[in-house]
Amino acid sequence: MLFFLKVVAFVLMGSCLGVITGCTPGIHVNMVSILVLGIYASSTLEPILFAALVLSMAVVQTFLDILPAIFLGAPDPDTALSILPGHRMLLQGRGFEAVRLSAMGSLGAVMLAAAMALPMIVIIPAIYPILSAVLFPLLLFLEASIIITEKTCRKMLFALGVIALSGFLGVLITSSGFMPTDKALFPALSGLFGISTLLLSSESGVEIPEQKLDISVDIDRLRMVRSIVVGFFAGMTTGILPAVGSAQATILAQRVTRESDHRSFIVAVSGVNTGNMIFGLIALYTIGKARNGAVKAVQTIMGEGIDFNTLILFIGVVLFCGGIGAILTRVVGGVFAKNITRLPYTLLARGIVAMITVLVAIVSGPKGLLVLFVSTFIGFLPPLLGVKRVHSMGFLMIPTLIYFSGFRSLLMGLLNL
Numbered sequence: 001m002l003f004f005l006k007v008v009a010f011v012l013m014g015s016c017l018g019v020i021t022g023c024t025p026g027i028h029v030n031m032v033s034i035l036v037l038g039i040y041a042s043s044t045l046e047p048i049l050f051a052a053l054v055l056s057m058a059v060v061q062t063f064l065d066i067l068p069a070i071f072l073g074a075p076d077p078d079t080a081l082s083i084l085p086g087h088r089m090l091l092q093g094r095g096f097e098a099v100r101l102s103a104m105g106s107l108g109a110v111m112l113a114a115a116m117a118l119p120m121i122v123i124i125p126a127i128y129p130i131l132s133a134v135l136f137p138l139l140l141f142l143e144a145s146i147i148i149t150e151k152t153c154r155k156m157l158f159a160l161g162v163i164a165l166s167g168f169l170g171v172l173i174t175s176s177g178f179m180p181t182d183k184a185l186f187p188a189l190s191g192l193f194g195i196s197t198l199l200l201s202s203e204s205g206v207e208i209p210e211q212k213l214d215i216s217v218d219i220d221r222l223r224m225v226r227s228i229v230v231g232f233f234a235g236m237t238t239g240i241l242p243a244v245g246s247a248q249a250t251i252l253a254q255r256v257t258r259e260s261d262h263r264s265f266i267v268a269v270s271g272v273n274t275g276n277m278i279f280g281l282i283a284l285y286t287i288g289k290a291r292n293g294a295v296k297a298v299q300t301i302m303g304e305g306i307d308f309n310t311l312i313l314f315i316g317v318v319l320f321c322g323g324i325g326a327i328l329t330r331v332v333g334g335v336f337a338k339n340i341t342r343l344p345y346t347l348l349a350r351g352i353v354a355m356i357t358v359l360v361a362i363v364s365g366p367k368g369l370l371v372l373f374v375s376t377f378i379g380f381l382p383p384l385l386g387v388k389r390v391h392s393m394g395f396l397m398i399p400t401l402i403y404f405s406g407f408r409s410l411l412m413g414l415l416n417l
Helices: 002-023 030-043 048-062 066-072 081-089 095-115 117-148 152-173 182-203 219-242 246-257 261-288 293-301 308-339 347-383 390-405 410-415
Strands: none
Touching: 002 030, 002 066, 002 308, 030 048, 030 246, 030 293, 048 066, 048 095, 048 219, 048 261, 048 308, 066 081, 066 095, 066 308, 081 182, 081 308, 095 117, 095 219, 095 308, 117 152, 117 219, 117 261, 117 390, 152 182, 152 347, 152 390, 182 347, 182 390, 219 261, 219 410, 261 293, 261 308, 347 390, 347 410
């Protein structure tokens, strides 16, 4: 009984930390996990308590990190593309609906992943080598299919140019040693999707309308279920394969749910981020691989692997925190929605841009500011050229394609990186 109470206490502490990391741009669960590992190293408490704390923090963050993406335009790697449909809904007075959709997607995916956990223990080791073999052509096909959604050859060329520019930036950051990748992601994605969106919106003279808090969610049950299932399968991909994060799986979700269907897209993207946690644990148990920062911290704490009973306990923690995260997302999201219109949009947008810039300077230093400036310039290109912003995800997709191409060393040698 005492052990159970200690687990609950650490889970609640982790949930509180998840609220902070989820709502604060630039502070990611991976950064806090390093501090937790330091505390664990000097503690005599059971390792499983610290592992539960890290997991609960990570799960709650996957629910609440949609809030700065929608209301502040400040993404992390998991929510970068959520800015686009979320910002549109915000400008329609439906920002809180986007929050509710995200909470539903996250909770639905984590429940489905938990229900499928036992079959996945058998399936994942079997499909792991197959997925590894087909991922390069699959991602290449997805990238090509996104390009051809542009209606003219001219726009396809523009899209290819945006992909090339953002991809080259991604390769430079991930392979040149210019700065640590984890410190570069926040300024790069903030420039590509956050600051560029905010500055263009503020210059267009738009204003944020009063947000509707009593609005119903405008999505039918079939679309909701389909989007959760899409997030489930995309989350499985991120949970078991190296170099494939939620952003890359988001593009897969976007192609299946159609970009114009904003609501289905938000549900699917959120499902990817949260479902990924359970699949990450199953991958750690079955193939001994940790594919995200939180699970890597758990692996370090637990001493490489986990047994079946520990896996079941951790899945229970993820489910419990999913319920907490869904409730907190609606509560904190309501606070954001009520107060977002108190300032004129132009003033608010410029204030957020200044805040992101200061956070980048603190978290990533002068090199981060340079990355922010370059990525913001690239982020301006899609709307100015009349193509989709998703092409800026070449920043992550091109390095991933190179990783799985089998020619990484050759290509890096040609680029002298």
